[in-house]
Amino acid sequence: MAKTLWPKSSSARVDSALSAHSVMGLVISAILFVVCLSGAVAVFEDELEWWEQANVAPVESVSSAVLQSTAEEVLRRDPETTHLYLYPPRENWPRFIAGGDNGIYAVDKNGTFVRPLEANWNEFLIHLHYYLNLPESFGMIIVAIFGVMLVSMAISGLLAHPRIFRDAFRFKRQGQPRLAQADLHNRLSVWTTPFIVAVAGTGAMIGLFTIGALVFAQTNFDGDTRKLSEAIFGGEVIEADDTPAPIAGIDVAVEQLANDAPDHPPFLVVMHEPGQKSQHIQFYVDETNRLIYGETYTYSTEGELLAIGHNADGPAGQQIAMSMYRVHFGDFGGVAMKLIYFILGLMLCVIIAGGLNIYFLKRREKGRAAPRLEALWSGWIWGSTLFLPVTLIGAILGLSIGWLVAIYWIGSAVCSLAACALTSAAMAGNVLRLALGAALMLCALIHAVVVGGDWSNPYILLSSVSLFVTGAAFAAWPFLRGGFRPAVVGKDLSFTPGE
Template sequence: MAKSLWPKSSSERVDSALSAHSVMGLVISALLFVICVSGTIAVFEDELEWWEQAGTPTVHEVSPSVMQATAEEVLKRDPETTHLYMYPPRENWPRFVAGGDNGIFVLNESGEFVRQLEAPWNDFLIELHYYLTMPHSLGIIIVAIFGVMLVSMAVSGLLAHPRIFRDAFRFRRTGQARLAQADLHNRLSVWTTPFLIAVAGTGAMIGLFGVVAFVFAQTNFGGDTKKLSEAIFGGEILEADATPAPITGVDTALINLDRDIPEANPFIVIIHEPGTKSQHIEIYGDETNRLIYGETYTYSTDGKLLATGHNSDGPVGQQIAMSMYRLHFGDFGGALMKSIYFLLGIMLCIVVATGLNIYFLKRREKGRAAPRLEAMWSGWIWGSMAMFPITLTVSLLGVSGGWLIAMFWLGSIVFSGVATVWMSAASAGLMFRAIFGAALLSASLVHLLRGDMDWTNAYMVTISVALLATGGAFVARALWSKRFSAEPATTVQAG
């Protein structure tokens, strides 16, 4: 018999690890599933924002003179802003948007303001994934804790399965339902472990940065978090001077950057303290071959390079901190990498869902079945899934903000409650999958009926086709099945 590469484990350690794994799974699975699903969808947040925003023009290039004129116009529209933001187009993001602290606008290649950038469902999605729609300071810490627990569950799950490498490709689809669910859970867990640790770990680091920074500042910088931030990211470039001054130098800074560092690939231009003597221009350059978010170049209004951020060649801690976002969301490697992250995210969602399926099936085998809890879990899984396209559809009809948040949580609870009281786990899963598919179709159809579909825009066409195809597949499966209400008692359909 082949010798396992995994270290031999005592039965006590396996039982202890499995027990810890199960308890953590029961505590966090419901909200963790929502975080995983929203994160999987958020991989395409830029594309979805564009799809949701009606009439956004495609822009491939913007001249420095247009950038300068845009900055002047934004300051006229938002004179109280302390920063101006401009996002010129780049290869995988052919748009031009700009604005201040009080609003961002969509522009064409000539710098004409087309409309205010409004993507209420995309905003809701980010609020859900980053903060679980809680107050930001609390929500981001809670989500980060979920990330820590997810990494812990991955480690405890590996320790609980000493033959995990030998069985990496073992997948039983027939026989006991629990064994089939366990194989699905374990195989996907193994295959997605590097992805899970990278994504959950970076999410935890992003969310807990404020807490860690506070503690570190207390022990190393006399409690001054500003000094800590300056030690990592650098301090203020110019001393504050609120004396009014015309906004100038954006075009000069961009021209000089292109001359001095032609490979910089600017994708964000931020003007700090615009309209004052202390204003300066910070430009983010896209480091296409690195994970860091970008290198920064700060210019004065007369075109002098004041500072470089050294995000690409500075201290290791700084480079790691600047790499968290792209590693977490797969925002590197273009559309292919995003697609890989999306597929791995789906697998992670299945792992979370099947974790409790296994628990319920074990209870059945021991004669302690909990059919109401099974139905509740099935209703939550597919009910919350259905609420994503349902809220997308109503947002396209004009609903936004807190209404989307309330609708998502109340709708998910109602789905789960209905399943608990009136349905079996299997029938709830099948019925709610049909609703999920129908909602995907409705979202894509409402978008088409609004009449602002740009058929020359590959991003919009791809998303619409994907919604129609996925929704159609789910609805077709439901129509072909005759098991809406009568299902075998040994089958759990939550996952």
């Protein structure tokens, strides 16, 4: 028998090592699940942000004169800002938002400032997906690493299934629980592979750009990341001059843009160095049938075209960089594409949950069941999902972002640990699904009472109805599946772990 470099280990030591390995796998999968779940919900970040402030009336269009007067009011409210941001209403998005570096406001069609734009839950959600609520530089690197891992798992999974195309539409729901789970996991993985590679790949690229920018700036731009950014996306087109000057020219530039780029209304107007002699106006406009975030046109306050960004026809690297955001969040193709991204995102969450379920079922078959780990996993899956609507209720009632972060992570951990200590995976899943349904319905009801809003606005109405109907479905699910019936001796009526 060949000798091995590894010392002989007792069965107890092997079991301890396997348990540690299982816990590490749980931690990695748990974090990946949160990233994917928050990303699926964040597809509707614009709609949810408006829903949080439902008492802001829609704005279909604004004139160039209103844009000019709004910019003047922003500078009056925020005289220290170095940029002004105006988001005019556009097709399928009837809102007018404006602000500076230190505050953003909802504005009506006449340029009257309605209220500060404060959507704490939406901001919490985006920070959760981008950074896992960690310090931003560190958190984005961690999320990017998980994006790389997800792409690797998708590719390795495809290579591990030689009959992938022949079995693409074969689905066994009956039979051994492990085989049924494996079949569901494999089929969803095959169908969603293009989505997984595109979304996880762009997410990883967005995150790893932070690392790459630091390294590349150090080796090529003396550590100046601003110079690197200007080399990729373009820099200031007017030499800085901080001589005070009255803010002007947005109305003139808007009219000139209509001549230079007809049928391309701006979705973002940025005034650089407002109130200074070197102030100038940059427009972001949609490029039809392109994935780039937008083409840019920069004008002087006299309406002279100073620069075009060439995001649509510039170097390939620039076009790719400018396409990352829309590909990652499905911000193209309107609400229908967002809905498709949301469904595919939830399917990805099912794939992640199913991967651990298969592992636990294999252990059962080999006589090494880990019921406590199964319950821990089930508690995390449904607990981390439950505390999204719980934090949304907290935001509606006025809790700050710091409180939302604490409630989400502590609440999710408590659910997981309580399930591990007190109950089975199946019962934990049923109880938490019921709680999830109740929380979703409460979101819609509490929002209607506390926030109110214009119910003729389809964005508000559809958001509330969707929350309530989804909540009712989750609340009814355990009862429809008989999840709360007592188990019969010798017969297991529970669901598979984390189902």
